[in-house]
Amino acid sequence: MSLCDAILIVSSAKKEVSSSLGHRSMARHPYLDGRILQANENLQEALSALAGNDFEKLGYVAECEAMSLHALLMSAKPWIVLMQPATLGIIRHVVEARKNGMPIFFTLDAGANVHILYPRDCSAEVENYIESVLSPFCEGGRVILDGCGKGPVMLPANREKAP
Numbered sequence: 001m002s003l004c005d006a007i008l009i010v011s012s013a014k015k016e017v018s019s020s021l022g023h024r025s026m027a028r029h030p031y032l033d034g035r036i037l038q039a040n041e042n043l044q045e046a047l048s049a050l051a052g053n054d055f056e057k058l059g060y061v062a063e064c065e066a067m068s069l070h071a072l073l074m075s076a077k078p079w080i081v082l083m084q085p086a087t088l089g090i091i092r093h094v095v096e097a098r099k100n101g102m103p104i105f106f107t108l109d110a111g112a113n114v115h116i117l118y119p120r121d122c123s124a125e126v127e128n129y130i131e132s133v134l135s136p137f138c139e140g141g142r143v144i145l146d147g148c149g150k151g152p153v154m155l156p157a158n159r160e161k162a163p
Contacts, residue, residue, distance in 0.1 A: 001050065001053045001055055001058075001119070002119065002120040002121070002147070002148060003055070003117055003118065003119060003120065003147065003148050004117070004118050004119070004120050004123050004126070004145065004146065004147040004148075005115050005116070005117055005146045005147065005148075006115070006116040006118070006126075006127065006130050006143055006144070006145050006146070007109075007113060007114075007115055007116075007143065007144040007145075007146060008090055008113060008114040008115070008116060008130070008134055008135070008137065008138050008142075008143055009113055009138050009139050009140075009142040009143070009144065010084055010086045010087050010090070010111075010112040010113050010114065010137065010138060010139060011084060011111065011112045011113065011139055012139055012142070015082060015110075015111050017080045017082070019110050021080075022073060022076075022080055022110065025073070025076040025077070025078070025080065026072065026076065029072060029075070029076055031072060031075065035068065035072055038068060039065070039068075042061050042064065042065050042068075045057065045061045046058055046061045046062070046065075049061060055103065055119055056103075058105075058117075059104075059105025059117055060105070062105055062106075062107040062117060063105055063106055063107065065107070066106065066107040066108040067108075069108070069110075070082065070083060070108060082110065082111050082112060083108070083112055084112040086112070086137040086138070087108070087112045087113075087114055089137050090106065090114045090134055090137050091106055091114065093133055093134060093137075094106045094114075094116065094134075097129060097133075102122075102125065102126065102129060103118055103119055103122050103126070104116055104117065104118045104126055104129075105117045105118075116130060116134070120147060120148075127145065130143055131143070
């Protein structure tokens with residue numbers, strides 16, 4: 001499975017709440033044990049999807065995982081909302097496009113930005129959709145197109161430092 005990842009920059013501003021503070025707010029969260037169980041189940045589903053080359057299953061797990069993490073933050077004390085209205089607008093459009101047959105899923109970073117996952121062989125169609133429909137939700141229309149590589153590669157300058 002060869003996937004692409006378009007990173008939609010909803011906001012490049014520094015988050016109001018640091019990741020460290022977000023992690024600390026989870027320490028006494030009443031849903032923490034259930035969340036850990038869910039994360040472990042999602043990991044197994046994602047690994048199974050990758051092994052079976054099942055893009056739809058992988059995308060579904062990615063979306064569920066993203067929304068669960070943000071829901072946990074929103075139900076913390078004090079609660080934290082990192083998504084912005086544009087984040088939700090993008091999500092709604094992605095779900096609608098998928099209902100209409102486009103092979104795309106979303107996931108979220110630990111902020112307002114959205115990652116769009118799609119098969120490389122559909123990149124022309126999806127990237128056109130991103131440019132025409134989703135980029136207006138982005139700060140300055142900013143979208144970063146990325147994809148999966150062949151894995152880590154040791155650069156020649158670092159070879160002598162490796163054990």
